């Protein structure tokens with residue numbers, strides 16, 4: 001009798017662990033958007049339907065093997081195969097197909113032309129995300145990188161492109177995937193319903209650092225979002241700061257841009273307000289001064305295949321000053 005409570009305890013622990021895996025920043029099983037909610041409903045319907053069918057088939061098997069004493073007649077066996085093996089799967093698959101087609105408008109809403117014009121343009125690059133917010137409501141367009149901020153409750157349309165190879169745009173808590181294909185623009189509309197910070201991994205193998213290519217999604221109240229957007233447009237006032245001088249002198253702005261600075265490059269991730277981002281290196285490292293310094297010193301050891309060269313020839317004190325300066329850009 002001692003065995004049963006132990007088995008029960010094991011099952012409960014296992015169940016709790018499995019359920020714990022359902023929540024989190026990158027879980028499609030913890031929906032925070034209209035589209036992911038629809039996908040989640042389809043998933044639950046399929047799992048529950050599958051469980052019921054599995055139980056039915058198992059019961060039939062036990063009945064045939066253990067309970068039934070006499071064999072089936074040929075006629076009855078044919079009828080069982082016709083109903084259970086042909087008719088039943090057809091009905092179940094047709095029901096699932098009907099349900100999926102009915103859900104489609106919610107999962108992939110058609111994007112009207114006026115919304116595609118105001119879309120947030122996201123470009124996949126090896127191995128980071130270029131993000132351009134469009135001009136609107138009297139405000140200019142601006143660029144950022146590796147972090148998307150959205151106001152809660154408002155549909156956001158994304159136009160998705162790639163410059164080099166195919167990447168895939170996927171914010172699991174908000175909705176399904178959409179490929180980013182060089183030479184083509186895809187559109188995707190998502191409506192976040194809950195504020196929070198989410199993680200979005202690249203979902204298509206795109207090279208050596210595919211696993212180090214993610215972005216953060218911060219869903220905010222509209223007021224906070226507006227303040228963030230104004231701050232982005234404003235950029236950083238030109239102040240005499242040693243870190244800033246070093247960023248210029250060591251040529252960082254030949255590739256990176258920094259709104260408010262005199263020279264700005266556009267081939268590498270935009271650094272405006274980088275100190276306020278959730279992570280650095282496109283979701284690779286926590287955003288700390290030590291990690292920024294580590295990345296500057298040797299990006300290739302953090303992200304194999306990265307296009308930024310190592311800057312380990314710079315004096316360590318300069319790297320630290322630059323890292324402090326960037327960390328303070330909020």
Ligand code: CUA
Nearest residue numbers: 167202204206
């Ligand atoms: Cu980009 Cu995988």
